[in-house]
Amino acid sequence: MPLMEVARCFTSDGLKVTFVNMEFIHKQVISAWSDEQDGLMQMVCITDGMEPDDRKDLKKLIEAMYRVGPKTLEDLIKGINKVDNDEITCIIADNCMGWVIRVAKKMGIRQATYYPGSAANLALALSLEKLMEDEVIDTKGAPLKNEMVQLSTAMPSMNPAHFTWLCMGNPVRNQIIFDVMILEGKKAAEASDYIICNSHMELEPGAFSLFPKVLPIRLLLSTTKSAKQAGHFWKEDTTCQNWLDQQPECSIIYVAFGSLTIFDQNQFEELALGLELTNKPFLWAVRPDTPYFYPSGYMDRISSHGKVVSWAPQQEVLNHPSVACFVSHCGWNSTLEGVSNGQLLNNKTLKENALNLQEKLQAENSSYNNLRKFIDWIKEGGDNLPANEEAQTSC
Known part of the structure; x- marks a missing residue:
């Protein structure tokens, strides 16, 4: 890309x-x-x-x-x-x-x-x-x-x-x-x-x-x-943008693990349950080629505050005002995209550092x-x- x-x-x-x-x-x-x-x-x-x-x-x-x-x-x-x-x-x-x-x-x-x-x-x-x-x-x-x-x-x-x-x-x-x-x-x-x-x-x-x-x-x-970016392996699900528009500013956890990251079933379930237990609204990009199964009843339980898509327009998502946190596999592209958009962190000092770095990169x-x-x-x-x-x- x-x-x-x-x-x-x-x-x-x-x-x-x-x-x-x-x-x-x-x-x-x-x-x-x-x-x-x-x-x-x-x-x-x-x-x-x-x-x-x-x-x-x-x-x-x-x-x-x-x-x-x-x-x-x-x-x-x-x-x-x-x-x-x-x-x-x-x-x-x-x-x-x-x-x-x-x-x-x-x-x-x-x-x-x-x-x-x-x-x-x-x-x-x-x-x-x-x-x-x-x-x-x-x-x-x-x-x-x-x-x-x-x-x-x-x-x-x-x-x-x-x-x-x-x-x-x-x-x-x-x-x-x-x-x-x-x-x-x-x-x-x-x-x-x-x-x-x-x-x-x-x-x-x-x-x-x-x-x-x-x-x-x-x-x-x-x-x-x-x-838009070009070079994706899958079509982007743009419905997530309308969903993000309806969310409060700085409220969403965005989760994406790139094109190649591989989980086992246990890791996938732990991630799914971890997101559920945060009690925070989240957007989760799960690649269409993944063979994993969600925990029983998972989609019903998260329907009020979570959205799962097959592939997200990442640049637009990270730049959206409702996105507060980026959970990533730390691939270099994702890291740069996150930094360029000021990753939000709970720690005030780290948040200030992230925003300062964002300002430098944009300038x-x-x-x-x-x-x-x-x-x-x-x-x-x-x-x-x-x-x-x-x-x-x-x-």
């Missing part, structure tokens, strides 16, 4: 965009897209060569993507170049898709990587050699020290046991994430002409100071000139300036790479 928002900024500036997804993701996004598609952006897909059931195996999916993806993407680009008047002049790839950058280099096309997570996580990946030299982790990413570490004095301390690739649920999955998304992401970022990060300078100055090549471009919805214009530099670089077609001036100054 954040890359889609940036892409729509490109088209609003007159750039023509081809947005490429894997076929199974493409179908979900297109089927859920209720907004009129942008005339300058075409949505296309390439295959991963997998059967639907095989995609449940992350290792098989990644291996297939690396095996089939490069040739398929190269053929797609060649086909576009033959048909269209304008050839592909720049490729922007998700940071973990290192093979896309290699295709771009092979074809002589300028390239950039886009990191959808926090700058701290990206800095972690870019610091792997130093972490290994300092014997914080071994060559497979396993922690060697039971103590907090800092990548720089301007960044918060981190627990090596909590590094991103060690929190994926089991050792096999952890290793896959480290080998592919971390190591490959590091290689892709270092090989790219440009690195864009989905964050704000105000939120992570230390990480951006450590790597001035990384540009923060996290745009608030109001700057994208688009009424911040460095993300827009960085976007402007990047668009100018694409249009000019030259080799001059504008770095993050604020980060250079603070280094």
